[in-house]
Amino acid sequence: MTEQKLAIGQVAQQTGLSVDTLRYYEDLGLLDPIERAPNGHRRYGPRDLTRIDFLKRLRATGMPISQMQHYVALYRAGDSTIRERREMLEAHLDSVLAQIDMLEETRTLLERKIHAYLQQEGHSP
Amino acid sequence: MTEQKLAIGQVAQQTGLSVDTLRYYEDLGLLDPIERAPNGHRRYGPRDLTRIDFLKRLRATGMPISQMQHYVALYRAGDSTIRERREMLEAHLDSVLAQIDMLEETRTLLERKIHAYLQQEGHSP
DNA sequence: CCTTGACCTGGAGTGCACTCCAGGTTGTAT
DNA sequence: ATACAACCTGGAGTGCACTCCAGGTCAAGG
Known part of the structure; x- marks a missing residue:
């Protein structure tokens, strides 16, 4: 029962972000493309959750999304x-x-x- | 030279709100109708400035304008x-x-x- | 079977708080 | 006299961050 891959609805519950917002953040590149189950449903891993939490904090403290995108882009660049x-x-x-x-x-x-x-x-x- | 009635531009400078925002707040009823000079220009008194400062603080700490309107309405009601x-x-x-x-x-x-x-x-x- | 609910996509719509604009008047400085 | 800046009004436009919607797939329960 100890799942470590979560469906989008569960992530929404845990994080307090809406399902729509989670997909939206992924579209914007704030999240890496989320792994998919064979049926195409997203499966979020622990690292995704960590990222989401961090992003949530930045937003909650007033960082604009454009800046978060820049930060994530830098992160990806190494x-x-x-x-x-x-x-x-x-x-x-x-x-x-x-x-x-x-x-x-x-x-x-x-x-x-x-x-x-x-x-x-x-x-x- | 110690003026106590200020023009809208001066108020904008002092408070950091824009001229547009000051008029907007008045339209919304957050500010009482501002006194006018004979030429129709607004003249802000000390009480207006106090009110503006208070409103600014409420906004800056996340109160929605609709709530501020409600508060001001209550204030007016006595x-x-x-x-x-x-x-x-x-x-x-x-x-x-x-x-x-x-x-x-x-x-x-x-x-x-x-x-x-x-x-x-x-x-x- | 068939309904229900969670998920999918792409795109349209929403709410908030400003912010800008056109067209006009006035008071001061050169 | 005239140019200029600061003000006026009513109304339109903007940017942000979601949020909702139509139309569809899929798996499990009754």
């Missing part, structure tokens, strides 16, 4: 692109840190406003 | 909506915290990957 890949990740890290800052500031603002509202609710509930 | 406004802000705060978590995880992942790449660059620079 070791000579390591430096550029690192630089891309560094740039994205900067963006992630900036987002964290913005979110932390907003967090404080929201907490203050919520607190103020709670005060007002206390005065005339 | 004190009886304080509770619902607080609940909205609490919900958004939850989302902000979740985003921070995701970003922190991704930050760690990126730092690890960058580190690994630096290692590899060290071996055959």
